[in-house]
Amino acid sequence: MNAMEMKSTREFMTLRELKARTESTARFDKAPSMAWLTANSYPIESYQGDDFSITVYQNGFALAQAGRRKAVIRVDRCNGYRYEFDNSFLEDETDATPHDFEEEYFLDQPWPLRLMIAAEDQLAHI
Numbered sequence: 001m002n003a004m005e006m007k008s009t010r011e012f013m014t015l016r017e018l019k020a021r022t023e024s025t026a027r028f029d030k031a032p033s034m035a036w037l038t039a040n041s042y043p044i045e046s047y048q049g050d051d052f053s054i055t056v057y058q059n060g061f062a063l064a065q066a067g068r069r070k071a072v073i074r075v076d077r078c079n080g081y082r083y084e085f086d087n088s089f090l091e092d093e094t095d096a097t098p099h100d101f102e103e104e105y106f107l108d109q110p111w112p113l114r115l116m117i118a119a120e121d122q123l124a125h126i
Helices: 015-021 034-040 103-107 112-123
Strands: 043-048 052-057 061-066 069-074 081-083 099-101
Touching (some): 015 112, 034 061, 034 069, 043 112, 052 112, 061 112, 069 112
Antiparallel strands (some): 043 052, 081 099
């Protein structure tokens, strides 16, 4: 059972609701530092899993942490997602077609789902 299954999905607002409560990040050329974010904005939502947490700030950024790795993500850029995978390790499977999830799919899901995906992508490159 993953951490999101442990909680009722209504305990989390939807991504649509979260986006409506946060500001646009368009005025920022680049994401702010973690120190600036925590000093200059206030948290409005948070998610805590076993080894993963996300705090969403009113200014539209979120601070994600997995173990010792941390990343700042833009909530307003959490839209659709292309899931690419390599299944060449499967003996009889050669199709590695990416799967596209439109933004509409995520908008009515609990907000941690899409933000966790964005954070994991970013944290994988740290």
